[in-house]
Amino acid sequence: MAGASSSVKSSRPLGKATRDAFGRALESLGESYGSLVVVDADVGNSTRTEWFGLKYPDRFFNVGIAESNQVGVAAGLAAAGHISLVSSFAAFIICNAYDQLRMSVAYPKLNVKVVGSHAGISIGEDGASQMGIEDVGLACSLPGFVVVVPADEASARAATAAMMAHQGPVYLRVGRPDVPKVYSDETIKFELGKANTLQEGTDLTIIANGLMVGPALDAAEALAAEGISVRVLDMHTVKPIDRDALKAAAEETGAIVVAEEHLAHGGLGSVVAMNVAEIKPVPIRYVNLGDQFGESGSPEALIEAYGLTAANVASAARAVLAAKKA
Amino acid sequence: MSVPIDQLHAIAKELRKDILRMTTEAGSGHPSSSMSAVEVVTALYFGGFLNFDAKNPKDPNRDRFILSKGHAAPVLYAALAHKGLFPHEELMTLRKLGSRLEGHPNMLRLGGIEASTGSLGQGLSMGVGYALAARLAKNGSQTYVMTGDGELGQGQIWEAAASAGKYGLDNLTCIVDRNGFQQTGSSFDVLNMDPIDGKFASFGWSTQVINGNDQQEVLDALNRARSNKGRPNCIVSLTKKGYGMLNLMAKLKDENFHGKPMPAKYLDEAIAEVEAGVA
Numbered sequence: 001m002a003g004a005s006s007s008v009k010s011s012r013p014l015g016k017a018t019r020d021a022f023g024r025a026l027e028s029l030g031e032s033y034g035s036l037v038v039v040d041a042d043v044g045n046s047t048r049t050e051w052f053g054l055k056y057p058d059r060f061f062n063v064g065i066a067e068s069n070q071v072g073v074a075a076g077l078a079a080a081g082h083i084s085l086v087s088s089f090a091a092f093i094i095c096n097a098y099d100q101l102r103m104s105v106a107y108p109k110l111n112v113k114v115v116g117s118h119a120g121i122s123i124g125e126d127g128a129s130q131m132g133i134e135d136v137g138l139a140c141s142l143p144g145f146v147v148v149v150p151a152d153e154a155s156a157r158a159a160t161a162a163m164m165a166h167q168g169p170v171y172l173r174v175g176r177p178d179v180p181k182v183y184s185d186e187t188i189k190f191e192l193g194k195a196n197t198l199q200e201g202t203d204l205t206i207i208a209n210g211l212m213v214g215p216a217l218d219a220a221e222a223l224a225a226e227g228i229s230v231r232v233l234d235m236h237t238v239k240p241i242d243r244d245a246l247k248a249a250a251e252e253t254g255a256i257v258v259a260e261e262h263l264a265h266g267g268l269g270s271v272v273a274m275n276v277a278e279i280k281p282v283p284i285r286y287v288n289l290g291d292q293f294g295e296s297g298s299p300e301a302l303i304e305a306y307g308l309t310a311a312n313v314a315s316a317a318r319a320v321l322a323a324k325k326a
Numbered sequence: 327m328s329v330p331i332d333q334l335h336a337i338a339k340e341l342r343k344d345i346l347r348m349t350t351e352a353g354s355g356h357p358s359s360s361m362s363a364v365e366v367v368t369a370l371y372f373g374g375f376l377n378f379d380a381k382n383p384k385d386p387n388r389d390r391f392i393l394s395k396g397h398a399a400p401v402l403y404a405a406l407a408h409k410g411l412f413p414h415e416e417l418m419t420l421r422k423l424g425s426r427l428e429g430h431p432n433m434l435r436l437g438g439i440e441a442s443t444g445s446l447g448q449g450l451s452m453g454v455g456y457a458l459a460a461r462l463a464k465n466g467s468q469t470y471v472m473t474g475d476g477e478l479g480q481g482q483i484w485e486a487a488a489s490a491g492k493y494g495l496d497n498l499t500c501i502v503d504r505n506g507f508q509q510t511g512s513s514f515d516v517l518n519m520d521p522i523d524g525k526f527a528s529f530g531w532s533t534q535v536i537n538g539n540d541q542q543e544v545l546d547a548l549n550r551a552r553s554n555k556g557r558p559n560c561i562v563s564l565t566k567k568g569y570g571m572l573n574l575m576a577k578l579k580d581e582n583f584h585g586k587p588m589p590a591k592y593l594d595e596a597i598a599e600v601e602a603g604v605a
Contacts, residue, residue, distance in 0.1 A: 037462075061458060063492070069451045069485035076455015079433070079440065080463075081386060084455075100482070103445040104452060108433045 006124055006299050010214045012180035018210075019117040019174040021153035023048020025160035026085065030056050033164055036083045039074040041067050047087040047117040047174075067092050071100035071112070078110040083164065090116025090132025090173055094139060105169050106142040113163050114139070115172045119149075120261035121294035121302045122211055123176040128293040132173075137266020139171035140239045146170045146192055147239040149260075149268070151213035154183040155236060158190035166192060173210065175261075177299045180214045182234070193237045195245040201231035204317055204324070205249035205256050209235050209268055211308065212259035212287070218310035223317055230317065241271050243279065250280040255324040257316045259287040261308055283323035285316040329373055334541050335603075337408065338368045342570040342600045344404035344417055349587035352421040355429065358568035358575070358583040360401035362505035362539070363472060366563055367391075369544045370470055371405045375552070377468070380411040383437035387465045390440040390456050394449020395474035395503060396430035397585070403427050406438045447480025449473060450500055454490050457498040457558075468552070472501045476508030478519040484529070490558040491530030499551045499559040500526070503538065505567035507582040526560035538563025539604075570600045 007014055015021075030036055030052050040062040044050035053060030063070050067088055074084035086093060093116050094101070105112045116139075119132045139147045146166060150156040156174055163170040182198070189196060198213070199220055208216035213234050220230035231253055233245055249256055256276060258269040269286045276282060289306055303309065341364050349355035370376045370391055377389040393402045400420065407414045412426070419425035426436040430444030441452045453471035460467035473483060490498055502522055506513050519525065523533035532554045536543045544563070551559035568575045568583050574596050575583050588596045 037458075058462065061489075061493075063454075063485070063489040066482075066485035066489070068447075068482040069454070069489055072448050072451020072482065072486065073455040073458065073489065076441075076452035076457075077459050078455070079452065080456050080459030082459060082462075099445055100448060100451070103442065104448050108442045 006176070007178035008122060008180065008211065008299055008303065010180035011218060012182065012214055014178050015181035016153040017176055017178050018150055018153060018156035019048050019176060021156035022115060022160050022172065022174045023051045025157040027051040027055055029161065029164055030059070033083055035081060036085065036164070037061070037077050038085045039063060039070050039077070041065055041070040041088045041092070043088050046089070047115065049085070049087045067097040068100050071097040072104050074112050075104035075110050078112045079108070083111050083113065085113040085115065087115035087117060089130055090119040090135040091130060094132060094135040098138060101142055106144055109144055109168055111167060111169070113170050113172065115174060117174045118176045119173045120175060120211060121289065121306055122261060122299045124299040124302060125296050127296035131294040133263050133289055133294060134266065135173060136238055136262050136268065137270065140266065140271065142169070144169060145239065146237065148192065148237050149173045149209040150236050151210055151234055152179055152182045154181065154185050154188045155190060157185070158188055159236065162190055162192050175211060179211060182213050182217070193240045193242060195242040196234040196236065197231065198234055199230065199232040201229040202253055203229045203255070204321055205231040205233060205253045206259060206313060206317065207233045207235045207249065207256060207268065207272055208259040209238065211261045215308065215310040215313050216259050219313035219317060222310065222314050228317065228321065235268055238268050238271055241275055243275055246272060246275050247279045250276050250282045254282050255320040256282060256284045257287065257313060257320055258284065259313050262288055264288050264290050283320050285320040287312050287316050331541055334368050334373055337372050338364050338541065339600055339603070340408065341368060341401060341404040343597055344407070345400040346571070346588055346593060346596050346600070348400055348403070348417045348420040350590055350593050351418050353587060354421060355400055355587055356397040356585050357400065357587060359395065359474070359505070360398040361570050362565035362567045363398050363401050363503045364569070365539050365541050365544045366472060366501050366503065367401050367405050369541065369548055371409055373545055375548050376470065378409070380406070380409040380438065383411060387467055389468040390470065392441040392443070392449040392453050392469070392471045393431060394443050394471055395446065395477055396443030399429065399431050402431060411438045446474070446477040447482040450483055450486035453498055453500070454486050454495065457490070457495040458493065460497050468497050468499070470499045470501065472503055474508070475502055475504040475506065475513045475519065475522070476516065478502065478522065479517045487526055487529040487531065494556050495558045496555050499561065501561045501563050503563050503565055505565045507567045507584060509584050511582065522562045523560065530557055531560045532557040533560045533562065535562040535564065538565040539569045570604065571596045574599055
């Protein structure tokens, strides 16, 4: 499926896939980061690291379909002073090489950037084996890792640059299909650990990242027509979470919906709940993949079937408002 | 660079005594796994092979030694203490809260540790990374990795072996400490990886099989590896687990002695056996 394209429909204009934006950003950052090396596990034409490899062949190593070794080799390069980047499908780089990420990268705090592409169910037809739906939770369980889930192409570019500027391990999650634009390169602000407030509101806050930012904005628009004032946060950085934004959301709006393309356990919803419970408990509802694997189908059909829709986010918003008033 | 062999024999004895004393003091650890590896570690650090300056342990052009069998940390700590990286008496802090000498090597705590190991199978991949970095830097830095023989059960070792073969990393040497035992018994019974040299050779490595408790054989093998061009080096180092205290281990009816310190009441006897040397 390396070259095929697919897209996710929305009222917003369609942009590139976040993996494409990452790949181009990586390629262009190769010049300013002379010590940057990329270790591939033979999926560079899917994850788009091959664009860097074509431009900088001496700094690109394809070690074959062997993610454990891929991560270990990258760790050695980082320990020798390089910025190392590894990329594979989110499911494989995180799940197959987890102990290597834990022991060879996180524990010695090495400067390795880990990019999981083809995340979530939105990869479509390839089905459950290729769908990383637990990657964010697992990445968050690696001490010291920064975990980032950009929403669109502009934010994926900005996230890639921010990841390089950060000293230490980072997990960046990108997706396969073309996705609607949330930002423009002219207006985007991107700071690791700082949520973007896309829309102000007073009745509740929808917190989303990745693919769900677009539906969150669509839901907010629908709710506005019902007289409900919604704040929308793009929580692109899951770790470290923006506790100030969570505090403001809980105190000022008193109700929260969390929307993400991830299992319920361990993702953004878990992190928001853990923090809000401590800062100021308010009602929370969730839109996510629950506790189940994905399956084959077109991205659009899967997104509908698994409920990652603006309509579902709006329903969750109405439910959490009812809980707030109860 | 040629160091008199008697001097290396004397250092090897000191390392063995340190290993015994520090693990007995700690009340835990892996002295037998450490003692099989003493001649290799002695040759690397004191035989003129490892370009490592204890006063400048982060020199980017240094050679690297990765102890992938991280449970043998005491042999590495003892060598680094004798190199002058830290005071010798610090060895007695092994495994205690706050010590730089953790149960398994932690590179964040102690310069001179080139990889945080202990989860077996990971050191050779990092060695491949170091060797690739040295090639990019064109600095001539050599990387040595020591694995256990039981550790070869980890699939990642063979992923790393294949990748080192692909890149023809002649600045990388993997020494397999084939001491013949792993946690629950004989490495030949648990999962026999013979022929180890044949497996590495099939991935494009240059291989040697030596008596790894014979100091001269170790020196000769490392010399051959250094002059080898175009292929990574594997030295299958046939050793005895607990070498230096084998008589006492026999008396205590434990030829593996895995993961336990010498009880304090036998420590003097163990030290005396090390002093006497192996007949």
